Amino acid sequence: MPSTHTATRYAYDAFLSYSHGADTKVAPAVHRALSRLAKPWNRPRALRIFRDQASLEAGPDLWATIEAKLSTSRHLVLLASPQAARSPWVGQEIAHWKQHREPATLLIVLTSGTIHWDHTARDFDRTRTTALPPQMFGWFAAEPLWVDLTWAGSETELSLDHARFRQDVGTLAAALHGVSKDVLDSEEARQHARTVGVRRALTWSLAFFLVASLVFGVMAQVRGDEAERQRKEADGQRRVATVRALLAESENRLAGDPRTAVRLGLTAYRVRPSTETRTALVNALQRTPYAGVSLGPDDVGQFVRQLSHDAGVLATAGEGTLKLWDVSQPGRRRLLHRLTAPRGNVEDLAFSRDGRTLFVAATQGHALWDITTPGKPRPLPGLPGATGLNGGGFGDGDRTLATVREGKGSSGRLDLWDVAAPDRPRRLASVTGLYDATRVQMSPDGKTVVSATGKITLDEADTGKITIEHGSGMTAWDTSDPTRPRRLGRDAPWAGALAFSPDSRTLISSHARTAYVWRIRPMRAPQLLSQLRGHRADVTAAAFRPDGKAAITLDGRGGAVRWDLARPDKPHARRRLLDADLSRGEDVAFTPDGRHVREVDFRDAVASWRTDLGPGPWQRAQVAADPVAVAAVAISPDGRTAATAGMQALMLWDITDHDTPRRLSVVRGFSGNPTDVAFSADGRYVAGGDDASRVVLWDASNRRHPRKTATLRTRGPVASLAFSPRAPLLVTSGNQPRLTGGIDGWATLWNLKGGRPAQMRSYTLKSFTNAGVASFSADGRLLALPGAGSGLFDMSDPNRPRHLTWDPGAVLQQDTAFSAKRKLLAVGDSVYQVNGTSLSEPAVELPDAPDRGGRVAFHPDGDLLAEADDRGTAVLWDIGDLRRPHVAAELPPADESVDDVAFTPDGRTLLTAGGDGMLRLWDLGRLPAAAHDPKRLACQVAAGGLDRTQWLRYVPGLAYQDLCR
Template sequence: MKTTATRYDAFISYSHALDGVLAPALQTGLQRFAKPWYRARALRIFRDNTDLAAGPGLWSAIERALEQSSWLILLASPVAARSPWVDREVAWWRENRPDSRILVVLTEGEFAWDGEDAALPPSLRGAFEEEPRWVDLRWLHDADQVDQSNPRLRECVADIAAAVREIPKDHLVGRHIQEHRRTMRLARTAVGALVLLLVAALAASVVAFQQRDHAIQAQQRTLAAQRSVVARTMLAQADQIRDTDPRTAEQLGVAATRLSPGAASESSLVETLSGSPYRGTLTGHTYQVDAVAYSPDGRLLATAGWEGTVLLWAVDSGGARRVGDPLTGHTNSITSLAFSPDSRTLVTGSADQTARLWNVSDPAHATALGSPLTGYGAGGVASVTFSHDGRLLATPGAIQVPGSTPNLLWDVADPAHPRPVPFPDSPYGNIDRVAFTPDGRTLASQVSGNVFYLWDIGDLAHIRQAGFRITGPDSPTGAVLLTPDGRTMITGGSSDRSTQLWDLSDPQHVRPLGSPFGTESAAGSALALSPDGRTLATTDTDNNVLLWDVHDPAAVRLRERLAGHTAWVQTVAFSPDGKQLASAGEDATTMLWDVSDEDQPAPLTTIAPAGPDERAGSTSFSATGLLALAVGSNTVELWDVRDRPRRTASVTQQGVSVSPALSPDGRTLVTFDSSAVDDSGLLLWDVSDPARPRQLTGPLDLGRNETGWSRHAATVAFSPDGRTLAVGDPVVSLWSLEDRARPRRLGALFTTSTLATTLAFSPDGKSLAVGSGPSIILADVSDPTAPRARADPFGSNTGYVWEVGFSPDGHTLGAVSQGFTVLWDISDPGEPVRFGAPITSAPVTRGAFSPDWRTVAVQDSDGSAVLWDITEPAQPRRIGRPLPGASGVLSFSPDSRTLATTTSGGAVTLWDLDPLESLRHNAVSVACGRSGALNEDQWAFYAPGVPYENTCT
């Protein structure tokens, strides 16, 4: 029998499954029972979960604890009896310690000590010559009962503690009571002393706390000021690099928003996000990225590096993420990539004079297929291309022996066993790039130097040259593409670096389409055509990607310039759905671009006025989803635009320049003819039933002008409650619409210097802003019977004022004028203060403020509609890209979610602004998903003195 120095008074052996709650409570109770106040514990009890540290040998640690224990406390139950660990612990004890030192605590089952007891482990059954000491805890079924204050549990703890400490139970209980009383007495004494000390300390510390609070507040103010300064600096830096480095601009925008939250930093970040199609940067290659390719199913993106590895990326609308391990095997740079049409096979061409096929059905476990394709010379494989049916693979490149047959075509019906297809000698040199026509019968080839021609591959046994060749200084020396219909060829990289479209409808008489384009800086060595054949991506010598609209070869135009790469762009590729573009190059990165404009305002529908020669004029929305649209010279059409727009009715008024205005509740329509001379030209209509409008009253009598002619309306505005109508010409009058059939003029009139062009009520209806020629007048109309014009404190604007509007709180006034757009703080209407510089300095023809006062839309003289974020009036920011095809800005819907513009054809387009609104609400999370946070080195550069923060955590 082993003997060793004891470290533990007892060892608890138990089933974790059954007694995982009871065992800890029992351990605690034994350690506290009759504990003197000055000792940490009365007994030292071993329990595995509290006394075992992590280590390589579990049993050896338990065995050492058993060796150092005086007693074994067994929590017996049928569950514990089946535990091999409990049985092993008991067996060890019986071999090395006396049975009399085993204390049984029954937690479940029956205790038959002199027979085959199911509650005892096998090694202990029949071991007792007489009934041993045991404690019954079977009554303890509820976890809520395992509480040290439970008197029944305390009684059982006393039984066990008395046995372990070998003290009579009554003596031990008495000692427990005595120690408890002593502890309470000492506690009361200590509390009394502490109270006295606390009173003295409080008196002494009040001043210290006050001084500390002042110091903390001063430190916090200093830190806040420092963070604010750094944030403003970051915003200024983001403004400078927004067009050239969108990734860093987004990172700076997020950091500024975190350092100093507010409208200024948030609107700056929205400007960065909405103004660029940048969607993320992929890293992982050591050196330059020479090739990128999307799988036809759109699920994968492959990138190939100069170091000879391929990375696979899972693609979704939010960007791309790495999958699987890098594909390795090439010993030199990979020059080209291509997926098979079924997306199951990837081919790589390399400067190591081989091409390899890979099974990428499971991108996380991609594997090589067969042996490498060989037969190429020092230049290696120039490009790789699958035919549209996936049966043929073209791998042009330098051949081993000049004049010999190159391994240009392969039959890959079985990708694991490609078979070379005999191909005629190239009479003009090595074939570098090829493209299959959609029907698979023709192969277009581009040859090193200055030659391009076609091959008839309809009969693979008799491939022959079947077309033209282009030679001369303007011939292609770079990339070549075919449009999806196979009727147009695109070549790039000619001697003047231009890109050219060619008509292939007659292969024997190929002719250029339009003129070469991109001659100023386009490199032309990388080309990619969108799946619909309408957009061409090229590269330039300034590290940019250029997007060209090529749907009309006779009028190719540059659509957008994508900046962000810091070195030469080697390759570009469109996703199969045409919504995403990948570009990569010498900066060892792949950048993703959204070319679908999905986060830009989207056209909901286009409303075409009735009649082929009719053109839309002004519009007016109601909160009920009704749109009034001026059409031609004498008609206003009513449209229900709540779901699918539909024309409900129209009203006609003789004259020209008929303009509509709807009341806020959508029940009243005002139409007026600004050219009328014999009356006001202003009519009121009941449109409560939009399908059956009825005239409420004839032309209003606005009185006579100084020459005796009847006055006529030039502009109107409803008060917010719809009960008052303001009518403007050189004289502005207010009318009560309490009885819509009998409008009543209210009080005196006030005159303007010139024709009133725009009117707007303040949200409380007590002020009226009037745009009159180049001037703005703010009138007090709190008493509509006596409207009073304040002095003109706004000064003269450049050109006519087209639009005025109030913010929802009434504290800001905005004006869109012919010269520029301006915002004023009118908290004190008598002394308005202009917010910063004008929003626009270019000539503006029209504009509109959104009712929520977050956006102003202006129509530039060049015909583009531009949106500005005015949530921070002192620093408005341009958001989104110009709305295409919008020739005129008309009005916002009452919920600010829709904008109406006119088209050059005279129709009205309704734009959904929800994508921009979503971007406003989620700007930080969107930016973090695209660009991530500044790293520590960047933070130290952009935020000196401020501790590093991961602003995307």
């Protein structure tokens, strides 16, 4: 074929101009046909055609892009139609072509409408032509070539296999190639023959290479598999080494930088999920008292921060700003309100102890706010006649407010105000001539006020030497009669903390790195009892626990120390609370239950700490429940009452306060030693069984005076009792001695409807088998009877229990427990998943679990399993991830066996009882939340995972992951 190249080098052989509305079908077909017709075998296309929808790249200026493509095209092919004639884009493209090219370079393909050439006028007939835009008229000197494709619109398939379409496109292609149609047809035939030959040669070549490639492929696959195995092995070794380094660093940082320690433990668990990493993360979450930090906005100019006495609200003040924040949730904060700040610089903020009033002292004013509803604060009338103030403090049941105003030298002032009626405050007394007038604190009972200052006044004497006229210190005032404050004495130096104990008998002050503990006695000067040392920086704040037996001191580096002040004259540090993310501490407070402490630093970061958290579950209380032993313990559904089955009697206990359980009543009337106890689903009835083949029912509506309602005779000594959670049904099970020796297990179902128990069914369990503990599923649909062969019953119809097929050996002499939330059944040291009325096989076996011989109980969330141990302890299994069960905690051993375990409905406490006759209550701390979802708890505590910089430092070689997103 003759060459079609000219001196100008074009990127496209043709630019296709058309109406998108009319030729969306024809335009792509023409594009494909021109690209493929007479295509040499070794080239991707015969002609390069520009069509906007197929070739146009994205750009900010569409016409500039089209104009550039027109300039690099050798021909313009117009798909003529009435729509194209009216298209402004087509008209603009034709106008550009007329301006820069010759008429011979424009080719026409008629797709619809009409074209008529007027030979006389030597132009298109404007009256009869409908398919051409106005720009086409008056340009051609002779009739141009056009191809008629008006017939193509009704065709379903347009390709080079269509004879007529191939013929018409061939005419257009010949013009674009610059050859005659005969030459183009010959070239097409020649290229087709060459393509067939090349295809055959390639086929044989490919067949040869296919065989060769199969041989070499197998060899490469073997080598690749080996390389992949080695790569995975190396990657696994690298991950193991990284995880071990992460766990070691997490352990090292847990005391001084708990936030990073938790993040490192979380990263190890996510990089390589395993029993080891999950155990380490759960343990870290249990051991650290750190509960989370919320980072503040760190507004420029803020300089006063104060926590409410219940540690639930934070007030921050600065240059014209005054904000209240809800910080009651560890690691979270929420803006409650923006208040109008008084004029001047805010010097002090003071909350009333009931949290209903906020006092704001400023250099040029002051303010009182009613914040009973923190989201809707209400301004209160100001203190009459009071001008600029430096500090304030509430006392006497929040009925009295003490304020101080600093002056030059000893010209400060102390005022006492009656704010019992917040809308009508009135002055009670004023004392002038004060030097210690920067801070003020009033005791809760209102009988003592302490004013203090941290400034020092220097005086230059006549000798030219500088002497100290006044030093920092604090002054104590007797305000038993608030109308006549009386100075008790002054102590120096002072700087930082002032905090009264809730009973008003103890005061903590500070100077430098030492805090001082004072005894406060009415009408007498404070007596120094002890000094609290060991802080890393100057002590800035202090707070007492609500019971007054412990306190927290905060230092200028954000560290805090918890002190045991049960004997204020002999204090000792219980725990140091450190967070590397905190800076200079400004205030600290306990929550009302004393279980959390919160501190705020100068950047408005609020950190929360658990103060009652030990390295594992810790004992909250213990009581003697029987002189000999306790065989079983049960908890009422509302969690208020516990029942213990001792060797001599059954006892009911009030456990509303888990720290101080109280005995309510002693229930007697058994024929033998009590062996088990259970509450009905509504908590009204309590049942007790004994070893003399008796079960007694009591109505416990009056917990102090239970009323006996029925006595049931059983086939033998009672081993266990279980009430159905959905029906008036009681199952009793036990052991019956055989005349020939040995024992048989038995179980009986009782209908309790109407208050008259009636026997429904009785079963003899597998011969020579001790009966274990029976249990119902949470919906009452399933009943597990250990020792009963298959041991599982469908109780959907309580009147017709249906024996289900199950592994006969799975339940022999084993105790059972169903999970209330998760579909799980524990049978001794095995855990089954429940699906309807069937159980998973095989069961999940607790790893390395010894034959403990005690009862089992599920935590309400189903992620912990408690197992009693006849060797004197109880074990808590973490089964939150059934693929990785592990021991989460083991309680300190007792002198005798632990025979029963039970969780309170709120999931916070575990009760144990056993051979020493003691009932013990154990606080589980963070363990339930850690077992339920360690990742979620870790993200909450640490406020996110490692950032990118930390990841590069601790996890080199692995791609960064945002673990908490």
